[in-house]
Amino acid sequence: MPEFSLGPEFERFQRDLQEQMGDFTKVRESVRDAVGRGEAAGGRIVAEYAAEGGVTKLEIDPRALRLPAAELAEEIRAAVNGAAGDFQRKAREASTALFGLPDDPRDGLDPAKALASLDKIANGFAGQMRDLARELNVQQQRVADAMNDPRGPGAAGSPGPR
Structure with missing residues (x-):
């Protein structure tokens, strides 16, 4: 056959x-698999951000808790935003070659x-x-x-x- x-x-x-x-x-x-990492308050607040789960880790050194509430909130926000930004950078790097995205996001798409x-x-x-x-x-x-x-x-x- x-x-x-x-x-x-x-x-x-x-x-x-x-x-x-x-x-x-x-x-x-x-x-x-990318995990973004952000730090604030001199490294006393550490956040991690991932595609699945968003903020996956938030560590606050007890010494950071001595900050006034408004300042502590601002530092936590800075760490979380830093982690999210780091994650976005890593995701952009992963897709740059495939989709022709700019290396520097300030250059715009x-x-x-x-x-x-x-x-x-x-x-x-x-x-x-x-x-x-x-x-x-x-x-x-x-x-x-x-x-x-x-x-x-x-x-x-x-x-x-x-």
């Missing part, structure tokens, strides 16, 4: 798709560059889908030809793959 294959176009499509999905997976895992990156991904996927559809049509025709062969599929002398 002849070996069934969707052809090199489909294999290329699979490889490219796996590579693109691998890039997305790496970014998602990097963001999921270049919409043209981000759209070009997304357009490249979309066009690559669309082209691969066209190739896959073409190859599936060829394979479908081969199956139809084999089924219509009066000698039956796989019979000696029946036409093989084209």
Whole structure:
């Protein structure tokens, strides 16, 4: 019986798709694993921030509790905001290469560059889908030809793959 294959176009499509999905997976895992850290009050207040759970850690040295309530609240806020900012920086670094984001957030997002990156991904996927559809049509025709062969599929002398 002849070996069934969707052809090199489909294999290329699979490889490219796996590579693109691998890039997305790496970014998602990097963001999921990122932990932002912030300190305030001379290191006496430490906060950590993560994608899952938001503020995941808040340590307050007992000496920081001697601060007036308003100042303590401000220092806690500074530590938490620092941790959130650090987390955002790490998430941005993880996605910079994939989406063409600027290294320095003060530079702002270049919409043209981000759209070009997304357009490249979309066009690559669309082209691969066209190739896959073409190859599936060829394979479908081969199956139809084999089924219509009066000698039956796989019979000696029946036409093989084209």
